[in-house]
Amino acid sequence: MKNYHDKPNLNDMSLEEIEGFISHLGKEKYRARQIMKWLHRSGALSFDEMTNLSKVFREEIEKRARITLPLIEEIQESRDGTKKVLLRLEDDCFIESVLIREKNRWTQCVSTQVGCAMGCRFCLTGRYGLKRNLLPSEIAGQITALRFNTPEGSDIKNIVMMGMGEPLANYENTLKAIRIITSDAGAGFSKRKITISTCGITPMIRRLGEDVSVNLAVSLNAPDDKRRSYLMPVNKKFPLKELIDACRDYPMPRRRMITFEYIVMAGVNDSEGDAKMLASLLRGVHCKFNLIPFNEFPGSEFKRPSDKRVRAFQDILIHEHYTTMTRPSKGDDISAACGQLSGRRHGFPLPDSHPCGILGEK
Ligand code: SAH
Ligand code: SF4
Secondary structure, eight states: OOOOOSSOBGGGOOHHHHHHHHHTTTOOTHHHHHHHHHHHHSOOOSGGGOTTSOHHHHHHHHHHOBOOOOEEEEEEEOTTSOEEEEEEOTTSOEEEEEEEEETTEEEEEOOOEEEOSSOOTTOHHHHTOEEEEOOHHHHHHHHHHHHHHSTTGGGEEEEEEOSSSOGGGGHHHHHHHHHHHHOTTTTOOOGGGEEEEESOOHHHHHHHHHHOOOEEEEEOOOSSHHHHHHHOTHHHHSOHHHHHHHHHHOOOSTTOOEEEEEEEOTTTSOSHHHHHHHHHHTTTSOEEEEEEEOOOOTTOSOOOOOHHHHHHHHHHHHHTTOOEEEOOOOSTTTTOOTTOOOSSSSOSOOOSOOOOTTTTOO
């Protein structure tokens, strides 16, 4: 990515980094906490707002650092209340965040990359390839931007990293963003309220488990290697056995279950036999399923199965003692579908729902 600024963005820094940064200016450590609060508890965008810092100090930092956040460009609201937010980044790339309502709480679905390099066949985001990784300030900043600039901001209670991109392919920045949003000096989000959704980059799942305790969702989508490798090229490198072993070992926050997301595609992976195969594949893993009926889009090679078919699939998994949900379509009139976010303004046809598998975890 081109460096547009020679000054670092304070929103890219952890508490410890801000402490280090201001210690060079001869300032006390506790000032870093004050700055963190302005940035993440007030969404401050200028140093002038930081009224508990002396004017001289504010001018000193301003010479050496900048503060920026993704800018809300447009908000589209669906009939069911789902909101799709288009955000502009400093280099004029666009990304999207989606807000999904559940009673009086909101879940924010956050992007981690501009585009995605993983090339899953069913995913429109994947078709556009990867433009670039998002910075910590752009991942955490989606949350800050919405918290302080939308009416529902203060009711955002859950974060799912399930927007554009593969979070574990942008590991360091995603991890740092999590550290920033969960810092008690900043927004203080609970790690239990954060879920990372991955296509299954096995070594990074293991690393994530060592580094931070957040919920894990895995996009599974097929009950055997042959079909999964066809649908998701990542499976050729990290096949099912390896993936499921990593899931088995993943230390979930207390009493939580791993979520397996499964896009149900007509005639591809939706037979009764497939449901049974899936049930035995995951036997012994502390997990639940989220079924996502495929979202069709023009030119897509797959079709959405009938509701009856999805229900039958779900019933088998339930019968096999798995907690299994089928998410109702959300945001169907504003093209806010999971895996379909493009960061473009109405530029191309999009499918018609937002079935984010794990949304609404309390
Ligand atoms: N890269 C991560 C997170 C973003 S994709 C991952 O793959 O998990 C978010 C979710 O959207 C994934 O579960 C993916 O399987 C799903 N998805 C992608 N395309 C879809 C489509 N056409 N219909 C339904 N769900 C889709
Ligand atoms: Fe990337 Fe996830 Fe889409 Fe696959 S499903 S292409 S990993 S965003």
